[in-house]
Amino acid sequence: MKKLILAAALATAASGTVAYADEQGPYVTVEGGGVKQERADVRDSNSNFRSDRFRYGWEAGGAVGYDFGKFRLEAEGFHHESWMKSEQTATGLYTRNANTLSGNTYTTAFMGNVLFGLGHWGGVKAYAGGGVGWASIVLHENSAGSVPVNNRDNGYAWQAIAGVTMPVTHNIDLGVKYRYFRPDGTDLFRNAQQNFAQTSLRSHSVLATLTYNFGHAAPPPPPPAPVCNKGPYIVFFDWDKSDITPQAATILDSAIQAYGNCGSAAISLAGYTDRSGTPKYNLGLSARRNASVRAYLTSHGVADGTISSTAYGEANPRVPTADGVRELQNRRVEITYGPGSGN
Missing domain, CATH: 2.40.160.20 (Porin)
Structure with a gap:
């Protein structure tokens, strides 16, 4: 015993x-x-x-x-x-x-x-x-x-x-x-x-x-709902270029990963330039930059139908400058999830 x-x-x-x-x-x-x-x-x-x-x-x-x-x-x-x-x-x-x-x-x-x-x-x-x-x-x-x-x-x-x-x-x-x-x-x-x-x-x-x-274990609490980080995610471009740089690709990859928490939210692209060219040329350059970002997103699984884009050219500079000044911070595309971006 x-x-x-x-x-x-x-x-x-x-x-x-x-x-x-x-x-x-x-x-x-x-x-x-x-x-x-x-x-x-x-x-x-x-x-x-x-x-x-x-x-x-x-x-x-x-x-x-x-x-x-x-x-x-x-x-x-x-x-x-x-x-x-x-x-x-x-x-x-x-x-x-x-x-x-x-x-x-x-x-x-x-x-x-x-x-x-x-x-x-x-x-x-x-x-x-x-x-x-x-x-x-x-x-x-x-x-x-x-x-x-x-x-x-x-x-x-x-x-x-x-x-x-x-x-x-x-x-x-x-x-x-x-x-x-x-x-x-x-x-x-x-x-x-x-x-x-x-x-x-x-x-x-x-x-x-x-x-x-006779009782049962209390069900575990539901996992927290994923949070959609709407941005903006900003990628920058070399002077007079619309190519996606390695640094820009890293930012876009993060934006694509975050989009997984946003369901089927719309994506808005807003393209900009600095003031070193003519307003007409810069409007077209900002549109080409939007197109480059759009192509990168769709090549990584984002549906093209969810993407809209607006070219702003020299408008809304991040860093105000005089006409003709080259400024990296203004050569950009801003990506925002949901309506109301690019304004």
Whole structure:
């Protein structure tokens, strides 16, 4: 039993690094496994003292509760039985057989538990907590060294719990659970002479659990909607040229990538020149620059029908200059997604 308890504790500690349990919903659990009573020291009202030892027994139970995410509230009921192994009295040591020792103990308990957990829905979850409630215990004890006991006591009980679960489906978890149980309010049992025998029963249980979760993991939040950066994206040209330079191509590539977040938005091109040529010539040059940008966009997958262009020539300079001055900042095409560009 000590090895089983240690294994359960190690499994709980190993899974304690998992975090973020934020799902909610009702659940039901069934459980079953082994129980080991601690040595019970018994003293009756005549000051007779003895020490009882028990064999391993069995335990079965279940719980219904609600998972609030990082903690759970549940109502639990269980029953376990153990059989006497030996009894040490003032007159000697008695071991279980038909002539010298027989007996067992039955425990039925109903508990309210608070459990705090780490883990996530659909993954490993560890939990620990405790509970309080009511227990009913029947003690049968018949040995050559003491007055027989066959009596029931009811009263307050408390417990400490730890465990770990793993999913087998989206809603079903398998697990292992450890319970330390103390029915402190159930320690007086009458013997055949109607004298009280005060007995402190303590038990350790290791249980397999099967849990059905009626709730579901909250759906992940939708990804943020892509933001359309409408620009403007500005490409510049060499003097008296409409060719796309390597630097301009880099800017256009970024503009095309950004356009992927803009759906089927219209694209507006606004072409400009500096003031180093005649107004008529510059108007045509700005149109040719628009055409070069348009050709680059369509060659990279942008639909031609979404593109409109306007040639402005010398109008709207980025850097105001005197007539005839060459200025790189004014030799440009501005690309804007959506209506209203180029004004």
